[in-house]
Amino acid sequence: MGYPYPPDEKETVVLSQYFGDEGARSYQGWVKRGGYQALEAALAMEPGAVTDVVKASGLRGRGGAGFPTGLKWSFMPKDSGKDHYLVCNADESEPGTFKDREIMRWTPHGLIEGCAIAAYAIGAECCYVYIRGEFTEPLAIMAKAVAEAYANGVLGEKLLGTGPRLEMIIHRGAGAYICGEETGLMNSLEGRRGNPRIKPPFPAQAGVFGLPTTVNNVETLAAVPHIINRGADWYQGICLGNEKSTGTKLYSVCGHVQKPGNYELAMGTPLEELIFDMAGGMPPGRTLKAVIPGGSSVPIMDAEDVKGCLLDYEGVVERGSMLGSGGVIVMDDSTDMVYQIYRLTRFYAHESCAQCTQCREGTAWTVKILERILGGHGKESDLDLLLDLADNMTGTTICVLSDSCAAPVVSGIAKFRSEFDAYLSGARPPALAAH
Amino acid sequence: MSTAGASASETSYQPVFTGETMAALETLFERYPTKQACMLPALWMVQEARGWISERAMAEVAEVIGVTPAYVKGVVTFYTMYHTHPVGRNVIQVCTTTPCSLCGAEAVLRTILQETGCEELGRTSTDGRFTVQEVECLGACGFATPILVNDDFIESVTPERVAGLLEGYK
Ligand SMILES: Cc1cc2nc3c(=O)[nH]c(=O)nc-3n(C[C@H](O)[C@H](O)[C@H](O)COP(=O)(O)O)c2cc1C
Numbered sequence: 308m309g310y311p312y313p314p315d316e317k318e319t320v321v322l323s324q325y326f327g328d329e330g331a332r333s334y335q336g337w338v339k340r341g342g343y344q345a346l347e348a349a350l351a352m353e354p355g356a357v358t359d360v361v362k363a364s365g366l367r368g369r370g371g372a373g374f375p376t377g378l379k380w381s382f383m384p385k386d387s388g389k390d391h392y393l394v395c396n397a398d399e400s401e402p403g404t405f406k407d408r409e410i411m412r413w414t415p416h417g418l419i420e421g422c423a424i425a426a427y428a429i430g431a432e433c434c435y436v437y438i439r440g441e442f443t444e445p446l447a448i449m450a451k452a453v454a455e456a457y458a459n460g461v462l463g464e465k466l467l468g469t470g471p472r473l474e475m476i477i478h479r480g481a482g483a484y485i486c487g488e489e490t491g492l493m494n495s496l497e498g499r500r501g502n503p504r505i506k507p508p509f510p511a512q513a514g515v516f517g518l519p520t521t522v523n524n525v526e527t528l529a530a531v532p533h534i535i536n537r538g539a540d541w542y543q544g545i546c547l548g549n550e551k552s553t554g555t556k557l558y559s560v561c562g563h564v565q566k567p568g569n570y571e572l573a574m575g576t577p578l579e580e581l582i583f584d585m586a587g588g589m590p591p592g593r594t595l596k597a598v599i600p601g602g603s604s605v606p607i608m609d610a611e612d613v614k615g616c617l618l619d620y621e622g623v624v625e626r627g628s629m630l631g632s633g634g635v636i637v638m639d640d641s642t643d644m645v646y647q648i649y650r651l652t653r654f655y656a657h658e659s660c661a662q663c664t665q666c667r668e669g670t671a672w673t674v675k676i677l678e679r680i681l682g683g684h685g686k687e688s689d690l691d692l693l694l695d696l697a698d699n700m701t702g703t704t705i706c707v708l709s710d711s712c713a714a715p716v717v718s719g720i721a722k723f724r725s726e727f728d729a730y731l732s733g734a735r736p737p738a739l740a741a742h
Numbered sequence: 743m744s745t746a747g748a749s750a751s752e753t754s755y756q757p758v759f760t761g762e763t764m765a766a767l768e769t770l771f772e773r774y775p776t777k778q779a780c781m782l783p784a785l786w787m788v789q790e791a792r793g794w795i796s797e798r799a800m801a802e803v804a805e806v807i808g809v810t811p812a813y814v815k816g817v818v819t820f821y822t823m824y825h826t827h828p829v830g831r832n833v834i835q836v837c838t839t840t841p842c843s844l845c846g847a848e849a850v851l852r853t854i855l856q857e858t859g860c861e862e863l864g865r866t867s868t869d870g871r872f873t874v875q876e877v878e879c880l881g882a883c884g885f886a887t888p889i890l891v892n893d894d895f896i897e898s899v900t901p902e903r904v905a906g907l908l909e910g911y912k
């Protein structure tokens with residue numbers, strides 16, 4: 308539901324059904340609401356059959372890349388004789404995204420159940436839940452729920468008393484966006500700097516501790532029990548746009564809307580309905596200028612791109628951007644696009660792990676040039692310089708943080724060039740003191 | 743090796759990992775296939791006990807984990823939440839990333855810097871009460887502006903709310 312607001316009738320409430328319901332947080336409360344039935348049902352199936360159900364549901368990764376979840380699980384080796392690991396990615400640090408936080412705060416046992424089913428499917432006896440260090444409340448709630456799950460015989464030597472062993476460990480991050488990138492996360496978990504690793508090898512071959520690993524996002528894993536309970540056909544049927552994008556997705560809406568919050572929508576719902584109807588549109592008297600639909604790492608859309616855009620993986624790509632993590636950042640006509648693009652690039656410059664030259668230097672230079680433009684000392688050639696830099700930063704590095712910094716610059720210049728020009732010509736007074 | 747020139751803080755260093763804290767770390771060792779995986783948890787334990795992570799503490803972590811002090815330093819400095827310098831009794835982290843910036847986060851930050859008497863980012867107020875940090879997205883962008891005061895995550899902070907909120911932190 309549109310937490311913290313009451314559900315909108317246009318929402319399809321599945322994962323968010325119990326947002327705001329404190330009773331759902333405890334083990335007893337969760338069981339009363341039908342919790343752990345999916346795990347029981349999964350344990351009665353062969354692990355491969357669980358994976359097949361998830362495959363058939365069409366569920367795709369909700370962490371940003373949209374990779375088919377069942378397919379990812381099927382990459383895990385069979386009978387390798389090695390320990391397998393499941394890692395739940397709860398690092399949620401992508402600007403604009405705050406959905407995993409609510410899943411952990413309100414339905415911790417739903418996430419534990421999803422992790423348990425996934426671990427069973429991939430043959431993992433150990434699951435690490437990597438939660439960003441700043442999430443003090445979700446950390447405490449998850450730790451309590453995991454302890455309850457052990458105490459009630461869900462986790463431990465035998466899953467639900469009958470299945471294989473499963474240990475679940477909450478691991479606290481310490482402040483680094485890049486640890487959300489799955490290989491950076493694995494290094495961090497191993498007690499290293501969170502530098503992303505070169506792939507291959509892929510995590511399913513050699514992941515955390517060099518062993519076969521599956522990394523999934525919180526929202527992805529939280530969807531799994533519902534799929535097991537209600538079936539692949541049901542999930543696949545939640546689809547208004549095209550059959551490659553199925554199920555529900557949580558959208559975090561923030562910025563210039565009257566009702567910021569999390570909304571759960573069937574795939575294929577129009578973006579305009581989300582922004583104007585559910586999230587209440589702009590403040591009075593304001594009009595829409597721009598939207599970043601998938602967390603800060605995707606290209607910026609202008610008001611024209613938003614018109615008729617369907618929210619699913621393909622629909623947003625058709626409008627020149629990406630669904631990403633579903634963090635919808637809304638900007639009205641009062642927004643200084645140059646300043647906000649600059650602020651975004653500062654984020655990436657700060658969060659670059661600095662191991663690739665194009666990223667380390669590129670993010671820093673992008674910030675410097677934008678600072679110069681905003682300070683009133685930009686040169687006509689600066690926009691070409693920014694685009695040239697962006698070109699060098701795209702597709703050339705170990706992970707896509709570098710590309711993510713380039714995306715708002717390239718799309719911003721393409722769509723809001725006149726705002727850059729206004730700073731360059733002096734028509735607009737400097738927004739930053741000269742450096 | 744202690745020499746006549748060693749500073750008081752070096753000679754008087756009290757280890758963190760003794761008694762219950764060491765026992766807690768040893769329990770953690772059993773939950774990971776390598777000792778090194780307990781690096782972040784061990785650093786959290788140090789910071790909880792001491793408020794920050796000194797070079798001596800890094801050396802101690804190195805010893806219990808089984809890596810070099812330089813390695814520990816490399817890890818500590820990678821993560822923004824570990825303090826490598828003494829901080830005020832209350833550490834305030836304020837998000838000013840784009841979504842919060844759109845909703846006026848910079849004004850919240852300015853007010854906090856003034857009201858705490860810190861004036862500058864990263865500086866501790868003269869009464870030792872506060873240190874203020876500007877941080878990137880706290881994962882609560884719909885509740886702009888979120889701040890983290892020690893372990894208290896506070897949403898929807900406005901300049902008007904700042905003075906009242908700070909009252910609670912002595
Ligand atoms: C720079 C960067 C940051 C990322 N941050 C996160 C994150 O905070 N949470 C997350 O689940 N995935 C994040 N991802 C995506 C992960 O690498 C990975 O694709 C995802 O966790 C896989 O889970 P899924 O298939 O369930 O989506 C990030 C990727 C990149 C490149």
Ligand code: SF4
Pocket residue numbers: 485502503658659660661662663664666667704705706707708709
């Ligand atoms: S692209 Fe940037 S963040 Fe990613 S590995 Fe390279 S330097 Fe690190």
Ligand code: FES
Pocket residue numbers: 402403404837838839840841842843878879880881882883884888
């Ligand atoms: S941008 Fe401030 S919490 Fe995300």
